[in-house]
Amino acid sequence: MLEPAYQVDVVVVGAGVAGLSAAHRLTSAGVTTAVLEAAEWVGGRMSTEKVDGFRLDRIGQLLFTSYPELTHGPGLDALVLRPFAPGVLLHSDGRHHRAGAPAGGRGARGALNAVRALASAPRSSPVLPRSRGRIRASGPAPSAPSVALAGTGSPDTGPDVAPYAPHAGDQESTSPARASGRTVTAERAQMFGIGAPLRLRAALARLAATPVDRLLARPELPVSEALRTRGLPARTVDGFLRPLLTALLCDPDLTSSSRCADLALRAFAAGRLCLPEGGADVVPELLAATLPPGTVHTGVRVTSVSTTKVTTAEHGEIGCRAVLVATDARAAADLLPGLRVPEFHPVTVVHHTTDDAPATGGYLLLDADRSGPVSHTAVISRVDPLRAPVGRALITSTVLGTPPDDVDTAVRRHLARLYRTSTARWETLAVHHTPEAVPAMRPPHDLRRPVRLLAGLYVCGDHRDTSTLQGALHSAHRAASALLADLGAGRSLHRADPAATRARAAAA
Numbered sequence: 454m455l456e457p458a459y460q461v462d463v464v465v466v467g468a469g470v471a472g473l474s475a476a477h478r479l480t481s482a483g484v485t486t487a488v489l490e491a492a493e494w495v496g497g498r499m500s501t502e503k504v505d506g507f508r509l510d511r512i513g514q515l516l517f518t519s520y521p522e523l524t525h526g527p528g529l530d531a532l533v534l535r536p537f538a539p540g541v542l543l544h545s546d547g548r549h550h551r552a553g554a555p556a557g558g559r560g561a562r563g564a565l566n567a568v569r570a571l572a573s574a575p576r577s578s579p580v581l582p583r584s585r586g587r588i589r590a591s592g593p594a595p596s597a598p599s600v601a602l603a604g605t606g607s608p609d610t611g612p613d614v615a616p617y618a619p620h621a622g623d624q625e626s627t628s629p630a631r632a633s634g635r636t637v638t639a640e641r642a643q644m645f646g647i648g649a650p651l652r653l654r655a656a657l658a659r660l661a662a663t664p665v666d667r668l669l670a671r672p673e674l675p676v677s678e679a680l681r682t683r684g685l686p687a688r689t690v691d692g693f694l695r696p697l698l699t700a701l702l703c704d705p706d707l708t709s710s711s712r713c714a715d716l717a718l719r720a721f722a723a724g725r726l727c728l729p730e731g732g733a734d735v736v737p738e739l740l741a742a743t744l745p746p747g748t749v750h751t752g753v754r755v756t757s758v759s760t761t762k763v764t765t766a767e768h769g770e771i772g773c774r775a776v777l778v779a780t781d782a783r784a785a786a787d788l789l790p791g792l793r794v795p796e797f798h799p800v801t802v803v804h805h806t807t808d809d810a811p812a813t814g815g816y817l818l819l820d821a822d823r824s825g826p827v828s829h830t831a832v833i834s835r836v837d838p839l840r841a842p843v844g845r846a847l848i849t850s851t852v853l854g855t856p857p858d859d860v861d862t863a864v865r866r867h868l869a870r871l872y873r874t875s876t877a878r879w880e881t882l883a884v885h886h887t888p889e890a891v892p893a894m895r896p897p898h899d900l901r902r903p904v905r906l907l908a909g910l911y912v913c914g915d916h917r918d919t920s921t922l923q924g925a926l927h928s929a930h931r932a933a934s935a936l937l938a939d940l941g942a943g944r945s946l947h948r949a950d951p952a953a954t955r956a957r958a959a960a961a
């Protein structure tokens with residue numbers, strides 16, 4: 454219970470990953486903090502439903518081992534990331550094509566250059582994670598990061614884009630199958646246009662090696678327009694970049710800023726898609742567990758904020774020396790009039806189970822043909838076996854935009870084509886629809902929206918950076934740094950005043 458005279462240095466409003474991460478940074482610096490959360494649980498959008506031994510995330514599956522805040526952020530040392538198989542599988546004309554996997558020598562050289570370029574990038578830029586030994590492979594060990602999303606490969610290094618043929622080993626491992634060089638050449642030409650892989654590979658290698666500041670100085674356009682003007686063949690764009698970026702940005706019409714697309718592609722090139730072992734909610738739960746006992750108060754809705762207090766629906770006023778609003782964009786605008794409410798992308802995540810898992814290994818599968826509502830899908834239990842009971846497969850699929858009326862039937866039909874198997878006997882475990890899932894990032898998109906509104910009033914969350922877990926955590930990093938700088942520099946903001954505290958307590 455919060456006593457009426459309760460007094461802390463900082464009140465954080467919202468116990469999503471941003472609020473919890475900021476609270477961790479503040480309490481680690483010795484600042485007394487209370488996190489007030491309206492829901493009865495922590496985690497916000499990073500929640501996981503537990504049903505009959507399955508762990509069903511509300512969010513999509515697109516996190517990266519190259520998210521610096523995820524792999525290096527404080528409070529997440531115990532986090533284990535389960536990588537998907539390298540690259541992605543693309544479904545086109547009834548066939549599966551593997552793309553974006555590391556390509557041996559040439560890929561490794563490109564990756565090395567990217568690592569060097571990233572290492573010399575400005576401090577505020579995303580950088581590759583140091584290995585902390587907490588990325589656990591479900592199949593082969595994570596390989597070198599790749600900047601070769603669709604290169605030509607060579608006989609000794611193997612192709613970067615290959616038709617995918619499942620084989621027995623896929624049942625136990627995520628190792629991709631490779632077809633003969635001849636078939637690969639034909640497929641590649643069909644899928645991407647002759648000569649396209651080289652250009653695409655070069656473009657992405659350049660992208661990975663470009664310092665972030667230069668990247669962000671490029672002309673900013675809606676992604677769909679930028680894709681038309683970057684000199685890539687239409688088949689490369691439609692067969693690979695469009696489905697990949699649609700999934701990464703949760704944006705079916707690709708109206709997002711091309712800068713956000715560049716950053717997303719760079720994250721793809723520099724790391725591996727991954728899942729937190731055990732469910733998305735492991736991330737907020739780990740962060741919450743690092744806080745001093747009694748820091749987080751659930752079931753407390755904040756109704757107004759100022760630089761010196763918050764008002765709650767349940768416990769009256771709580772005095773403090775600074776407030777950090779760490780809610781979603783809409784709630785933040787309610788509490789902080791003047792803050793802009795962005796448009797949002799709706800996302801629907803559908804979970805199915807079967808005892809006969811499709812043979813696509815641990816890949817993320819994208820539909821290049823856009824022949825149904827599913828943007829991307831994966832046999833999640835192949836990537837993280839903890840998410841399903843033994844003997845059952847968990848298949849998770851994401852629908853972007855407004856879902857069709859009978860979403861489960863439409864998704865099942867589409868999945869039957871994508872996985873090339875009957876889905877009639879698959880069991881539906883959950884359909885999670887979130888109308889305001891991620892803030893839209895239309896151009897012009899400020900990737901570093903202000904987090905310090907006034908001395909004593911701060912804001913963070915994915916609506917201040919990119920609409921991703923990385924963006925939410927990075928905004929928390931920026932807000933906590935600004936707050937700590939103010940607390941350190943402006944003593945009047947922070948100095949304990951026992952007389953004032955006693956007077957407030959007496960008045961209460």
Ligand SMILES: Cc1cc2nc3c(=O)[nH]c(=O)nc-3n(C[C@H](O)[C@H](O)[C@H](O)COP(=O)(O)OP(=O)(O)OC[C@H]3O[C@@H](n4cnc5c(N)ncnc54)[C@H](O)[C@@H]3O)c2cc1C
Pocket residue numbers: 466467468469470471472489490491492495496497498499511512513514515516753754755756779780781784800801802887889890891913914915916920921922923925
């Ligand atoms: C369906 C879906 C799919 C997604 N897919 C991906 C993906 O593939 N990859 C990726 O990186 N990101 C993805 N995201 C985005 C990612 O989940 C978010 O960017 C991130 O979780 C945002 O965290 P946050 O802390 O900023 O906000 P939130 O998680 O929204 O936390 C805000 C908290 O504030 C609380 N709150 C609100 N108002 C009040 C109030 N008045 N008083 C007290 N508490 C309040 C809320 O209850 C909530 O707990 C997805 C999100 C969704 C919903």
